[in-house]
Amino acid sequence: MIMNEFWLDKPQLKEPRLTLRSAEFRKGREQAWQRLDEIVERVEKESISVLSAEEAQELPMLYSAAMSSLSIARTIVLDRNLLLYLENLTLRAYLIVYGPRYGISLCLRKFFQRDFPRSVRKMSLHLLTALAALLVGIAAGYAFVRSDINNFHLLVSEQLAKGRGAASTASDLRNIIFSPWPGFVSTFIEFASFLFQHNTMVGIFSFGLGFMLGIPTFALLAYNGLVLGAFAALYAEHSLTVEFIGWLSIHGVTEILAILLCGAAGLVVAEKVLFPGSLPRLESLALHGREAASVAAGSISLFFIAGILEGGFRQLIDYTLLRYAFALMTAFLWFYYFGFAGKGNNYGDAD
Amino acid sequence: MATRIDRAGELIEGMKRKRKELFTPEGVPLDIQIAGHGERLTAFIIDMVFMIAVIYGLYLILLMLLFSRTGLVSFKIGMTIILFIAFIVRNLYFLHFELAWQGRTPGKRICSLRVISRAGGELSPSAVVARNLTREVEIFLPLGLFLSIDAESAALGKVALLGWAAALTVLPLFNREHLRAGDLIGGTQVIALPKRVLLGDLTEQRMSHRTVALPKNYIFTHEQLAIYGNFELQVLEEILRRPANVENVNLLTVVCVKICRKIGWDEPVPPEDTRRFLNDFYAAERANLERSQLFGNVREDKSTALKR
Numbered sequence: 097m098i099m100n101e102f103w104l105d106k107p108q109l110k111e112p113r114l115t116l117r118s119a120e121f122r123k124g125r126e127q128a129w130q131r132l133d134e135i136v137e138r139v140e141k142e143s144i145s146v147l148s149a150e151e152a153q154e155l156p157m158l159y160s161a162a163m164s165s166l167s168i169a170r171t172i173v174l175d176r177n178l179l180l181y182l183e184n185l186t187l188r189a190y191l192i193v194y195g196p197r198y199g200i201s202l203c204l205r206k207f208f209q210r211d212f213p214r215s216v217r218k219m220s221l222h223l224l225t226a227l228a229a230l231l232v233g234i235a236a237g238y239a240f241v242r243s244d245i246n247n248f249h250l251l252v253s254e255q256l257a258k259g260r261g262a263a264s265t266a267s268d269l270r271n272i273i274f275s276p277w278p279g280f281v282s283t284f285i286e287f288a289s290f291l292f293q294h295n296t297m298v299g300i301f302s303f304g305l306g307f308m309l310g311i312p313t314f315a316l317l318a319y320n321g322l323v324l325g326a327f328a329a330l331y332a333e334h335s336l337t338v339e340f341i342g343w344l345s346i347h348g349v350t351e352i353l354a355i356l357l358c359g360a361a362g363l364v365v366a367e368k369v370l371f372p373g374s375l376p377r378l379e380s381l382a383l384h385g386r387e388a389a390s391v392a393a394g395s396i397s398l399f400f401i402a403g404i405l406e407g408g409f410r411q412l413i414d415y416t417l418l419r420y421a422f423a424l425m426t427a428f429l430w431f432y433y434f435g436f437a438g439k440g441n442n443y444g445d446a447d
Numbered sequence: 448m449a450t451r452i453d454r455a456g457e458l459i460e461g462m463k464r465k466r467k468e469l470f471t472p473e474g475v476p477l478d479i480q481i482a483g484h485g486e487r488l489t490a491f492i493i494d495m496v497f498m499i500a501v502i503y504g505l506y507l508i509l510l511m512l513l514f515s516r517t518g519l520v521s522f523k524i525g526m527t528i529i530l531f532i533a534f535i536v537r538n539l540y541f542l543h544f545e546l547a548w549q550g551r552t553p554g555k556r557i558c559s560l561r562v563i564s565r566a567g568g569e570l571s572p573s574a575v576v577a578r579n580l581t582r583e584v585e586i587f588l589p590l591g592l593f594l595s596i597d598a599e600s601a602a603l604g605k606v607a608l609l610g611w612a613a614a615l616t617v618l619p620l621f622n623r624e625h626l627r628a629g630d631l632i633g634g635t636q637v638i639a640l641p642k643r644v645l646l647g648d649l650t651e652q653r654m655s656h657r658t659v660a661l662p663k664n665y666i667f668t669h670e671q672l673a674i675y676g677n678f679e680l681q682v683l684e685e686i687l688r689r690p691a692n693v694e695n696v697n698l699l700t701v702v703c704v705k706i707c708r709k710i711g712w713d714e715p716v717p718p719e720d721t722r723r724f725l726n727d728f729y730a731a732e733r734a735n736l737e738r739s740q741l742f743g744n745v746r747e748d749k750s751t752a753l754k755r
Contacts, residue, residue: 115734116650116730116733116734116737117737117738117741118648118733118737119648119650119651122648126645129645130645133645137642140549143547160473163471163473163475164475166475167475171740171741172737172740172741173737174677174680174681174733174736174737174740175648175649175684175733176453176455176456176681176684176685177645177646177684177688178645178648180453180456180643181643181644181645183477183478184640184641184642184643185643186475186477187469187477187478187479187640188640188642190469190471190477191549191550191561191563192549194471194472194567194568194569195549195569195570203546203572207572211573289527289528289530289531290527290530292531292534293530293531293534296534296538297583300580300583300584301583301584301588303580303581304580304581304583304584304585304588304628305584307581307584307615307628307631307632308611308615365632378565378631378634379566379634381631381632381634382565382566382574382631382632382633382634383634385577385631385632385633385634386571386573386574386576386577386632386633386634387573388577388632389573389576389577389578389580389581389632389633390572390573390576390577392580393576393580
């Protein structure tokens with residue numbers, strides 16, 4: 097029997113010893129892997145902030161050591177357990193080393209001070225398209241109901257109409273517009289909360305449905321316009337147009353803006369699905385989709401404000417002139433915020 | 448690189464996940480395993496259960512407050528607050544956990560899944576927002592539509608809308624990386640990342656177990672070691688690493704007999720020596736294959752010829 101050459105004869109030993117390159121390789125590096133494993137495990141359990149200054153300094157070094165171990169191991173090691181362990185460890189470490197660097201609060205501040213208005217400015221064309229869809233809806237709804245007041249019931253569900261309709265008299269309608277304030281709890285808490293939830297769902301849908309080529313987004317925008325137009329026509333029938341617009345615009349400026357933002361975000365997604373431009377479709381979608389989604393998420397805060405305005409302030413302010421002034425003020429604030437906020441402040445980022 | 452496909456694992460665990468390479472700034476591509484549909488569904492259901500449990504917990508607290516005599520809150524305000532919190536929980540549950548736990552919700556954590564950025568690099572907050580806002584349309588909208596359809600009001604329009612919405616829901620079944628619409632928009636993807644433990648080296652174990660009384664190592668010839676390839680070596684490793692129960696000891700005996708026949712080992716291996724024999728064979732075979740791999744001669748398995 098031929099003596100296998102891997103059994104190195106060492107004269108001082110009674111029997112031959114086997115040396116494996118991979119076992120030697122492992123011996124020298126194992127401790128660093130275990131240390132990295134410990135750190136990764138702790139970060140995974142809690143967060144990156146649990147690390148001490150030394151550990152945070154150690155992490156990237158251990159990580160790149162593990163990376164180079166991995167690339168060597170792939171060529172010289174056949175121990176399956178070791179290979180899989182290293183693949184797993186480096187991937188977990190990679191996700192931490194290149195993981196999120198900011199806490200939630202800095203993220204939020206960055207978003208509202210800079211990214212949100214910037215992203216909105218970028219999609220102004222989509223915003224105008226969404227506005228056009230809404231206006232078409234309003235015009236159609238208005239014309240349809242003006243031609244025959246009974247058409248109102250075709251457009252507006254009983255749930256939304258709340259008893260208003262062709263049979264309503266001018267004083268019925270006036271009473272809704274100038275109803276007495278029902279008190280803090282019922283308005284600021286109950287009604288506002290309901291409105292916020294309802295509107296947010298509409299907003300999220302008009303964004304999410306953008307993925308279906310934008311058709312449902314257009315439909316949703318136009319439908320909202322139809323309902324609005326129908327109501328306008330109903331009030332116009334009793335020559336209450338001016339009062340109606342005042343009543344509506346207190347929150348309407350904010351709410352319609354938020355719906356338009358969500359719609360515009362949906363249209364961005366739709367556009368990138370249909371016309372990806374110079375990038376591959378998936379990359380283009382990922383790049384713009386993220387921005388669009390953050391606009392949709394940001395407009396949820398607008399819905400929140402609109403809910404409070406609609407639930408509370410609308411009945412609190414009951415002079416038409418004051419209502420117009422208030423609406424103008426909100427319009428100006430939003431215009432200023434989306435038009436000019438976040439220019440220049442870069443938070444040390446490159447772009 | 449062919450050696451990185453874990454064929455031994457696929458054979459033994461009987462599970463085949465799709466794989467993809469992730470390119471790192473260090474220039475070493477990392478292997479990622481794309482999460483399966485079943486795993487993702489399981490994680491989602493677990494999350495839903497948690498969410499519903501939280502919301503019902505709130506209802507219980509409200510009821511307790513109402514029935515306690517203090518009358519701290521009126522029913523209406525309590526209800527509103529609960530509805531509001533339920534709304535927040537529903538919308539922020541996934542967002543919060545995916546941001547705070549590096550792309551893992553409790554359900555994903557239990558199933559060892561994780562959301563990562565498809566392009567590599569940081570999983571940005573906007574990506575998490577994007578993939579979770581879309582969830583509303585992908586899952587909750589069709590679910591709501593489905594629940595709202597009953598035999599009487601099954602209007603054609605509603606069914607058509609449900610069909611359209613459901614088409615979006617089943618999107619992950621129709622692409623290679625199992626992406627749902629939210630993943631497409633957010634540029635994310637869900638991977639399976641179970642934690643692995645580093646076990647001892649089998650060749651080292653052999654050394655440490657050796658006591659003075661033990662007989663010499665089994666020694667194999669070149670010809671005997673030239674029969675098997677990497678795949679068989681790793682399957683043998685997997686079998687040797689199994690705990691020593693009756694079933695596995697029997698398996699070792701079967702494997703031992705097979706190997707002896709294949710390599711032409713004539714001496715009988717005593718039953719109590721089976722493990723030691725296989726361990727020695729494993730060590731010698733690994734040394735042999737690793738050495739020839741170092742010289743660029745990779746042998747995938749016993750049926751492929753040596754690559755030069």
